[in-house]
Amino acid sequence: MNGLGEVLDDGPALKGGERVSLEARQINPLKRRPVDTPLDVGVRTINGLLTIGKGQRIGLMAGSGVGKSVLLGMLTKNTQADVIVVGLIGERGREVREFIERNLTPEARRKAIIIAAPADESPLMRLRATLLCHRVAEYFRDQSNDVLLLMDSLTRYAMAQREIALALGEPPATRGYPPSVFGILPQLLERAGNSENPDGSLTAIYTVLAEGDDQQDPVVDSARAILDGHVVLSRQLAEQGHYPAIDLNASISRCMTACSHPSHVMVANQFRHFYANYLQVKELLPLGGYQPGQDPELDQAVAMYPGLKAYLQQSAGETISYQDSLTELATLFQGNEAGAV
Secondary structure, three states: OOOOOOOOOOOOOOOOOOOOHHHHHOOOOOOOOOOOEEOOOOOOHHHHOOEOOOOOOEEEEOOOOOOOOHHHHHHHHOOOOOEEEEEEEOOOOHHHHHHHHHOHHHHHHHOEEEEEOOOOHHHHHHHHHHHHHHHHHHHHHHHHEEEEEEEEHHHHHHHHHHHHHOOOOOOOOHHHHHHHHHHHHHHHHOOOOOOOOOOEEEEEEEEEHHHHHHHHHHHHHHHHHHOOEEEEOHHHHHHOOOOOEEEEOOOEOOOOHHHHOHHHHHHHHHHHHHHHHHHOOOOOOOOOOOOOOOOHHHHHHHHHHHHHHHHOOOOOOOOOOOOHHHHHHHHHHHOOOOOOO
């Protein structure tokens, strides 16, 4: 459907139903249910090393052409949820049909709601479509469903607000964005997450475009401060054919500790430790500047790197369950003290 709730496919028009406001319903922060249950997203790197909890809000942050849409499609296909709400806001019009046909199986389409406002729509329609995505997701969460909200992209929403604010005479500030843009972002993002309802959850995943691969872009920086974690995609990894191109050192899930077993967190930290150690000497290896035997930890990191790299890679059509992700992670560290998950 579009931002007005009008059906875009050949299906029948929506009839009846309940009339509600698109504006957010305030939730008492002390009554929000905590994020403490892991969500299986079917992507090994995220399941094992950046575990997402039900009710968490995550940003996929990257420049153009490094695989954001592909990773978003993998999450759409693989995540275990009762209802999937997809917002395609301000992106290319041809991608709407492609996204549906490539990423939604007939079974998934029965529980999916697609709300589209492509780039040729007015900024007001893009704003309204974004609010509609969140209101629909909130409705199903309040009906005790586990809801997955996927929005591509948060940056286009901010740009739509920028167009409107500048047209109304608001002065530009950081990178041409008026102050009102950074006022509406937290209002929008706080709508996702768990409510006071003991059942149901609303997990939200937003793509955020880092213009020029600048991770200090104002929208990226603001979203990173509000969200419960971020997955950064690396152009360097994408150019090497490493997919998904997740920059592990730059990514974090702030709810992982709360929704994972301590032994899982320990092994994930161990993985990060060895991976970061390898990156320290990566540039020296082709030059012969690294001499084995001087640092046992670096030697172990170099020896383990092929296994670490293989764990981080996954084809777009492959699904790795949460439990399988943990099992493979533990296998990498068999014989180590923290190797049991």
